[in-house]
Amino acid sequence: xxxxxxxxxxxxxxxxxxxxxxxxxxxxxxxxxxxxxxxxxxxxxxxxxxxxxxxxxxxxxxxxxxxxxxxxxxxxxxxxxxxxxxxxxxxxxxxxxxxxxxxxxxxxxxxxxxxxxxxxxxxxxxxxxxxxxxx
Amino acid sequence: xxxxxxxxxxxxxxxxxxxxxxxxxxxxxxxxxxxxxxxxxxxxxxxxxxxxxxxxxxxxxxxxxxxxxxxxxxxxxxxxxxxxxxxxxxxxxxxxxxxxxxxxxxxxxxxxxxxxxxxxxxxxxxxxxxxxx
Numbered sequence: 583x584x585x586x587x588x589x590x591x592x593x594x595x596x597x598x599x600x601x602x603x604x605x606x607x608x609x610x611x612x613x614x615x616x617x618x619x620x621x622x623x624x625x626x627x628x629x630x631x632x633x634x635x636x637x638x639x640x641x642x643x644x645x646x647x648x649x650x651x652x653x654x655x656x657x658x659x660x661x662x663x664x665x666x667x668x669x670x671x672x673x674x675x676x677x678x679x680x681x682x683x684x685x686x687x688x689x690x691x692x693x694x695x696x697x698x699x700x701x702x703x704x705x706x707x708x709x710x711x712x713x714x715x716x717x
Numbered sequence: 718x719x720x721x722x723x724x725x726x727x728x729x730x731x732x733x734x735x736x737x738x739x740x741x742x743x744x745x746x747x748x749x750x751x752x753x754x755x756x757x758x759x760x761x762x763x764x765x766x767x768x769x770x771x772x773x774x775x776x777x778x779x780x781x782x783x784x785x786x787x788x789x790x791x792x793x794x795x796x797x798x799x800x801x802x803x804x805x806x807x808x809x810x811x812x813x814x815x816x817x818x819x820x821x822x823x824x825x826x827x828x829x830x831x832x833x834x835x836x837x838x839x840x841x842x843x844x845x846x847x848x849x850x
Contacts, residue, residue: 618813621806628803632796632841640849643776647769663763670759673752706763709770 613672620669627662634659651714659710667703671695744827748805751798758795796841801834
């Protein structure tokens with residue numbers, strides 16, 4: 583970013599840091615890329631999830647559980663939940679960083695965001711596994 | 718922000734209240750709002766799955782709540798937010814590829830996102846009631 587050719591010697595970053603390309607937060611484009619990859623995955627996975635919900639609408643509880651527990655359906659739903667909760671965490675992180683300015687409140691919010699998304703993901707995956715394995 | 722004590726009273730960069738509301742700007746805001754709504758809406762989905770995995774009684778209770786008129790309104794809004802955010806995301810993919818930045822293209826994509834999300838939501842619920850009925 584800081585064009586050393588325009589202002590020679592004006593950057594405090596060492597050449598090694600510039601080459602590493604990780605920026606001030608030391609994470610480079612990781613967050614951006616994670617957000618885009620999960621967004622891409624979410625499109626087919628969410629559409630499949632909606633298709634499953636259309637199929638089970640109005641069915642008896644036994645039929646609903648049998649459908650969710652079918653290996654193909656269960657695998658798609660688990661992938662969807664993992665991708666969605668990862669995407670949720672990345673998205674809410676940006677919202678928090680934009681609006682929560684106090685350092686303490688920001689860190690607490692970011693940690694709460696991680697906990698919430700991890701809890702949602704774990705609960706969803708566990709529920710589907712339990713239904714699928716017939717516990 | 719503007720009542721900072723001690724610090725030099727530097728001019729703030731123009732913010733929301735300065736600009737005339739534009740469609741693309743409203744779409745950006747709605748994309749974020751639907752994202753936050755979906756964040757909490759996912760809780761409803763996880764509750765449904767955990768109830769299904771827990772017991773017949775728990776599943777019946779959650780199904781009754783979600784099947785009530787207030788539950789259905791919430792689910793209808795949830796589904797619209799989901800489809801709107803999804804189409805908005807596809808719009809962002811098009812931009813990521815370096816296309817659609819022109820005045821006509823971005824206005825068209827904004828309108829397609831609104832129209833598409835409403836149309837798909839209605840289609841989704843027609844499909845649900847068609848299967849149910």
